[in-house]
Amino acid sequence: MIAFRVGLYVVVLFLIAIVVVGQHHTTARDTLRAVLPRTVRWIVWSAILVATMVALELVFIGW
Numbered sequence: 001m002i003a004f005r006v007g008l009y010v011v012v013l014f015l016i017a018i019v020v021v022g023q024h025h026t027t028a029r030d031t032l033r034a035v036l037p038r039t040v041r042w043i044v045w046s047a048i049l050v051a052t053m054v055a056l057e058l059v060f061i062g063w
Contacts (some may be wrong), residue, residue, distance in 0.1 A: 009046075014039045 017038045018031065025031040 010039070010043065013042050013046075017042065 014035065017035045021034045021038055022031045025034060
């Protein structure tokens, strides 16, 4: 079940990145070339934020 949620999250991030990047590029080729790095960057940031939240949970709430 978690794999489905993560997969859906990645697809939604990709679609949002298309909209955000599409506002700065004029051709579809340029847009799609810029979408993948932005999506990967957002996935890395998401992983960092989740890891931070779990660490804070362990510190304040405990195991």
